[in-house]
Amino acid sequence: MFELHKTATTTKARLGTLTTDHGTIETPIFMPVGTLGTVKAVKQDELIRKVKAQIILGNTYHLYLRPGCEIIENAGGLHSFISWDHPILTDSGGYQIFSLSDNRELKEEGAHFKSHLDGSKHLFTPENVVEIQRILGSDIMMILDECPPYPSSHDYAKESMELTHRWEKRGRDAFLNSIPHYNHQQFQFGIVQGGTYPDLRKESAKYITDLDFEGIAIGGLSVGEPIELMYEMTDLNTDYLPKEKPRYLMGVGKPANLLHCIARGIDMFDCVLPTRNARNGQIFTPDGYVNIRNAKWKNHNRPLDPDFPTDLCSRYKMSYIHHLFRNNELLGLALASLHNLTFYLWLMEEARNRIADDTFHSWYKQKAELLDTKI
Amino acid sequence: MFELHKTATTTKARLGTLTTDHGTIETPIFMPVGTLGTVKAVKQDELIRKVKAQIILGNTYHLYLRPGCEIIENAGGLHSFISWDHPILTDSGGYQIFSLSDNRELKEEGAHFKSHLDGSKHLFTPENVVEIQRILGSDIMMILDECPPYPSSHDYAKESMELTHRWEKRGRDAFLNSIPHYNHQQFQFGIVQGGTYPDLRKESAKYITDLDFEGIAIGGLSVGEPIELMYEMTDLNTDYLPKEKPRYLMGVGKPANLLHCIARGIDMFDCVLPTRNARNGQIFTPDGYVNIRNAKWKNHNRPLDPDFPTDLCSRYKMSYIHHLFRNNELLGLALASLHNLTFYLWLMEEARNRIADDTFHSWYKQKAELLDTKI
Numbered sequence: 001m002f003e004l005h006k007t008a009t010t011t012k013a014r015l016g017t018l019t020t021d022h023g024t025i026e027t028p029i030f031m032p033v034g035t036l037g038t039v040k041a042v043k044q045d046e047l048i049r050k051v052k053a054q055i056i057l058g059n060t061y062h063l064y065l066r067p068g069c070e071i072i073e074n075a076g077g078l079h080s081f082i083s084w085d086h087p088i089l090t091d092s093g094g095y096q097i098f099s100l101s102d103n104r105e106l107k108e109e110g111a112h113f114k115s116h117l118d119g120s121k122h123l124f125t126p127e128n129v130v131e132i133q134r135i136l137g138s139d140i141m142m143i144l145d146e147c148p149p150y151p152s153s154h155d156y157a158k159e160s161m162e163l164t165h166r167w168e169k170r171g172r173d174a175f176l177n178s179i180p181h182y183n184h185q186q187f188q189f190g191i192v193q194g195g196t197y198p199d200l201r202k203e204s205a206k207y208i209t210d211l212d213f214e215g216i217a218i219g220g221l222s223v224g225e226p227i228e229l230m231y232e233m234t235d236l237n238t239d240y241l242p243k244e245k246p247r248y249l250m251g252v253g254k255p256a257n258l259l260h261c262i263a264r265g266i267d268m269f270d271c272v273l274p275t276r277n278a279r280n281g282q283i284f285t286p287d288g289y290v291n292i293r294n295a296k297w298k299n300h301n302r303p304l305d306p307d308f309p310t311d312l313c314s315r316y317k318m319s320y321i322h323h324l325f326r327n328n329e330l331l332g333l334a335l336a337s338l339h340n341l342t343f344y345l346w347l348m349e350e351a352r353n354r355i356a357d358d359t360f361h362s363w364y365k366q367k368a369e370l371l372d373t374k375i
Numbered sequence: 376m377f378e379l380h381k382t383a384t385t386t387k388a389r390l391g392t393l394t395t396d397h398g399t400i401e402t403p404i405f406m407p408v409g410t411l412g413t414v415k416a417v418k419q420d421e422l423i424r425k426v427k428a429q430i431i432l433g434n435t436y437h438l439y440l441r442p443g444c445e446i447i448e449n450a451g452g453l454h455s456f457i458s459w460d461h462p463i464l465t466d467s468g469g470y471q472i473f474s475l476s477d478n479r480e481l482k483e484e485g486a487h488f489k490s491h492l493d494g495s496k497h498l499f500t501p502e503n504v505v506e507i508q509r510i511l512g513s514d515i516m517m518i519l520d521e522c523p524p525y526p527s528s529h530d531y532a533k534e535s536m537e538l539t540h541r542w543e544k545r546g547r548d549a550f551l552n553s554i555p556h557y558n559h560q561q562f563q564f565g566i567v568q569g570g571t572y573p574d575l576r577k578e579s580a581k582y583i584t585d586l587d588f589e590g591i592a593i594g595g596l597s598v599g600e601p602i603e604l605m606y607e608m609t610d611l612n613t614d615y616l617p618k619e620k621p622r623y624l625m626g627v628g629k630p631a632n633l634l635h636c637i638a639r640g641i642d643m644f645d646c647v648l649p650t651r652n653a654r655n656g657q658i659f660t661p662d663g664y665v666n667i668r669n670a671k672w673k674n675h676n677r678p679l680d681p682d683f684p685t686d687l688c689s690r691y692k693m694s695y696i697h698h699l700f701r702n703n704e705l706l707g708l709a710l711a712s713l714h715n716l717t718f719y720l721w722l723m724e725e726a727r728n729r730i731a732d733d734t735f736h737s738w739y740k741q742k743a744e745l746l747d748t749k750i
Contacts, residue, residue, distance in 0.1 A: 037698065041705040043686070067673070067698045075676050075694055083691050298442070301450045311418070316458050319450055323412065323442045330416040330708060 002246045010361035012265035020139040021184035022087045025054045027267035030344045035059045037082040041337040051341040061093035069135045077137030090138035126171035137182045143171040145191040150224040157195030187214035205240035215246040222251045238265030256368035278336035284343045288373035297322040312339035377621045385736040387640035395514040396559035397462045400429045402642035405719045410434045412457040416712040426716040436468035444510045452512030465513035469520045501546035512557045518546040520566040525599040532570030562589035580615035592623040613640030631743035653711035659718045663748035672697040687714035
């Protein structure tokens with residue numbers, strides 16, 4: 001499934017390909033998030049033609065509640081339901097149970113929770129989230145885990161990690177003892193936890209590695225801890241992960257974060273940030289970011305960056321984009337979402353090119369600093 | 376500017392072309408409404424490539440308040456501000472003063488009103504709306520009129536019409552005594568009023584004809600009167616309008632209304648209905664309309680109409696479109712808006728083809744009935 005083509009010499013950055021029945025993904029890669037089976041404000045054909053997305057993400061928790069498994073199964077699976085003939089990764093719903101559900105109770109068998117929509121009661125177990133993701137038919141499914149909050153005590157983080165480990169063993173067994181519902185192969189990724197404690201992170205990486213998933217995710221980061229601590233834990237985790245498996249850092253992040261984590265050996269990313277921030281008027285560019293609602297753009301009658309190939313950057317005057325945002329026009333949200341995702345995928349391509357020609361190390365720190373600058 | 380190519384034999388339907396410096400428009404035509412310089416939820420390149428829009432409309436009242444004339448003038452006019460190199464028609468703002476403004480007072484010199492946004496005080500006169508539209512730089516500008524409500528007494532409708540006539544004379548003079556601000560020609564259309572009174576409609580048509588505008592609009596209809604009365608007034612008005620001028624029925628309407636009014640000699644239409652109703656989940660098709668939020672579509676796993684060339688109709692399953700609307704996803708609004716406008720422009724092309732091959736009369740009534748049917 002995963003082929004490692006190159007590891008950079010001075011950093012841990014890697015170049016690889018990940019092959020699924022719906023297409024091959026070049027890594028490092030960013031996966032746009034399509035929570036409810038739609039990447040907000042972006043059309044499927046734009047994701048392919050303009051964003052050049054290679055894989056998108058769907059949220060099991062959300063799709064299970066709306067429209068529900070029956071409708072997606074009747075439609076022939078998630079690919080068919082949303083008309084997307086390219087790779088899809090689905091998470092396990094674990095993170096949303098803890099961040100969205102009104103009420104949840106962790107037991108050994110699984111996570112009991114109430115829907116954030118109507119208060120209805122549900123249970124996710126390591127086994128049934130495999131079954132739900134068999135119904136969704138994602139190319140890559142994630143294992144059920146518990147994501148402890150930051151900060152958590154060492155005791156809490158350890159107990160949580162141990163529960164996650166037991167769940168992951170059960171989830172892996174359920175996966176190995178079941179078969180795809182549709183005519184394509186599915187892979188399963190495990191998730192490393194351990195809070196911000198190096199000993200637990202190390203232990204978890206080893207345990208999860210032994211379960212021999214097709215890929216390994218680093219979970220429980222980017223949940224409020226200082227950014228340097230996130231980098232540190234990522235760096236430590238990748239030291240204990242097998243080279244031949246793809247590594248996915250969940251829920252990260254800003255453009256600069258991606259570069260720093262590629263340097264620490266990460267292959268895959270997902271985050272709602274580019275689309276959510278787009279809807280708030282934050283535009284990412286190769287030279288830093290812009291808050292389009294700022295009055296400084298009101299009378300700025302040139303495009304932001306004529307050389308960057310999105311309509312937002314090269315077709316429209318900044319004064320017009322500012323006007324759209326000031327008036328909450330849907331066109332503003334659509335142009336900015338399309339732009340930010342195109343930028344993220346462009347940044348990943350840049351990173352891949354830099355790894356390929358051995359200039360990543362000399363490029364990424366300065367670039368990350370520039371990307372974090374407000375224009 | 377306008378060339379009349381053909382008038383149907385059994386109905387008053389006409390085939391023509393309207394030539395502006397930004398392009399030639401085939402009539403009958405529907406003009407998508409871009410209130411604030413954006414057709415809601417549709418991208419400019421989609422308007423051209425997919426909708427096949429030939430001309431769009433901007434609202435003087437809205438653009439004057441936001442972003443204001445200074446910003447649009449600095450950007451080089453409305454075409455340049457919104458990046459639209461095709462024809463634009465702007466209304467005079469008269470209708471919005473009466474429908475949106477918190478507070479307005481009609482005087483002989485013009486309409487005093489307070490902004491619906493911040494309560495600030497403004498005055499529109501027949502002369503300054505010409506000047507504002509010179510700044511906007513629309514290809515076709517409308518004259519300032521008063522649009523009386525329905526129902527209005529004969530006395531009120533007559534007084535209102537007479538004020539409108541005095542304003543139109545002043546507005547026409549202001550137009551003839553001023554020049555474009557940019558490097559393209561502008562035309563000015565007059566507006567016939569007279570409420571729902573045949574004698575006034577006839578008088579107004581004659582008066583406005585004498586002012587020799589480049590085109591003539593029928594105003595004051597589709598404001599709540601019975602549909603048959605709207606058809607009757609339209610029919611009566613076109614009998615008194617010169618054949619060699621384009622005729623624009625303002626603010627109409629549903630697909631069936633368009634066909635009935637083409638049969639009564641109308642060349643141009645505008646209405647927010649296709650985009651507004653799209654956002655509420657009403658989808659127009661050649662075989663009738665659909666309310667996509669209806670539960671009957673929840674588990675409907677086929678496209679609505681594989682033969683109609685929009686993504687909404689032919690790419691996606693109805694269950695998915697239903698899901699998008701039930702969850703207020705922006706993609707639903709975008710797909711439906713794009714679809715409805717594409718449908719309106721397709722319907723106009725159908726009508727033109729039917730007029731060209733002399734089958735309009737035998738086609739339009741049955742088609743109008745079908746279009747008014749709920750699927």
